[in-house]
Amino acid sequence: MSQATLSGAPPVVAGEGQENRICHMPDAGWERWWVWASERVNPIVVKEIRQSLKSKQFTLSFGLTLIVAIAWTLLAISLMVPKIFYLPGGATLLTGFFCILCVPLLVIIPFSAFRSLTAETEDSTFELLSISALSSHQIIYGKMASACLQIVLYLSALAPCIVLTYLLRGISLFSILFLLGMTLLISVSETAVALLLAAVSRTRMVQTGASVLVLAGLVMAFFGWTALIVNEGLEDMGNPPREAMLGIFAFLTIVAVAISVVLRAAAAAIDFPSENHSTSLRWRILGLVSLFVFWMLMLLAVVEDRSVATAGILVSLFVFFMFIGGLVCGERGIISLRGQRTLPKTFLGRIMLTWFYPGAGLGYIYIVCIFGAVALMLSCFEVFYVWRLRPLSGNASITATGYLLFCYLVIYLGITRLAMLGLGKSLPARMLSSVAMLVVILLFSHLVPWMLVFILNDYRDFPYAAHQAFNIYLSVEEANDRLSIDIGLSILIVTLCASGIFGLNLLLCTRDIMLVRVALPPRLREEDGLDKPAPTAPIDPFAD
DSSP states (O other): OOHHHHHTOOOOOTTTTOTHHHHSOOSSHHHHHHHHHHHHSOHHHHHHHHHHHHSHHHHHHHHHHHHHHHHHHHHHHHHHTTGGGTSOOHHHHHHHHHHHHHHIIIIIHHHHHHHHHHHHHHTTOHHHHHHSSOOHHHHHHHHHHHHHHHHHHHHHHHHHHHHHHHHTSSSOHHHHHHHHHHHHHHHHHHHHHHHHHHHHOOSHHHHHHHHHHHHHHHHHHHHHHHHHHHHHOOOOOOSOOHHHHHHHHHHHHHHHHHHHHHHHHHHHHHSOTTSOOHHHHHHHHHHHHHHHHHHHHHHHTTOSOHHHHHHHHHHHHHHHHHHHHHHHTTOOOOOOHHHHTTSOOSHHHHHHHGGGSSOHHHHHHHHHHHHHHHHHHHHHHHHHHTTTTSOOTTSOOHHHHHHHHHHHHHHHHHHHHHHHTTSOTTOTTHHHHHHHHHHHHHHHHHHHHHHHHHHHTTSOOOOOOGGGTTOHHHHHHHHHHOOOHHHHHHHHHHHHHHHHHHHHHHHHTHHHHTOOOOOOOHHHHHHHTSSOOOOOOOOOTTOO
16 A cells, blocks of 8 residues: 555546646746747758758768868878978868868858758749748748758868867967858858848749859859968967957858848748738848948048048948849838738837838838938048048048949939839749849940940040949049049939939839738737627526
């Protein structure tokens, strides 16, 4: 007889009191974190890891990497004997290991991730994934996690070889970690870009062209990085100064946010068009630009030639916004009723946050306003740091350059957006078509006036004049060189054109601005517990 029976206590049924461990969140903190992490490891991660590790491609590439690493170790050590006993030989051996490691990390793994996503369309399994409980974020991040796991496996395989190079002297631990970290960063960035190109390649013809483009880019990146390692040599960096460490940290943060933007864009490309992906993407782009401008202002505070550095930053941001703006101008602007339920409620919220919602017109205003704010900030920086030391007095000014670039952004993106209004919203690869149209407009506006003036001058060189007002390169170069009457007239011309094009685009995007928040249906409110029915009084059976 059990002790519980002797004491008179009721017996405990197996399983009673333990239902919370199955139906409810556990009480312990570490168990809660474990449940949260296991829920985030979606089935696509398990599927991709099993497929990649069991594939012949991984077996062959992993085995060849180990064989080549062992062969290089034996060959390099045999060639360095007997010098290896009294001379440092770690740098020579490490150079070969990095070249071996770059093959799977910079070529095989990114291209495998690209083919993994395109194969979903070719095998007609992408539609099944789209209608399943998996979201587009889980699909993209699952394939990215599978690629990162393969990177870890290759690193763990070559880790003993890399440790051997440190024991052979001639290379510091920081140098090894720095080059290894840069190789990993390039590999992860290439994988993210490959997934984005695979996500936008939905037809067979586009996939073929994208495959050639991705493979060519990966091979070029591999040869470029390995050539830099071999030609420059692995020099001992020692203990870098604080400025170098801060620069490395700044670069890592910018690349990390950029990878987040690329992966979010890839998730948006494979999701349904009626979903609201513009808000999250535009917030990430705003964060990326803000972070980049912050670190660039920190850099400008310590460099000597601030005018040249500021002009370089402005031009880089202009190219970035032209590309992003070209994609934004191709947005369909379709938002479902479920997406309209997330629109701002108040009038102030609509003024401040409507520009983050879908629509080519809203995206155009968003891009223009951000670049204008950045150009104004850099101009104020010049006023504070440069003008107090060197008056303007007819010299070059970053303010004129920034204003010109702002007007060009307004003009060319505005024309592209107006041209895209004539194309149907169901056009396949609409955003890529928008970028192609932007390139055509830029070539037409630059080459035609230049060729006409060149012919009229009997094929002789000619100085800058107002007829080249829409030529970005010549106008910016003239503004950086000196402030003259011709550049002043060009500024006036582009100002008038930018004002007209911006006003027309602002009028045409009123339909997107007038979208209002849609209330939640009563059935969904009842399911969410927002509308609870009023309790009814109990019926008295003894009442008359």
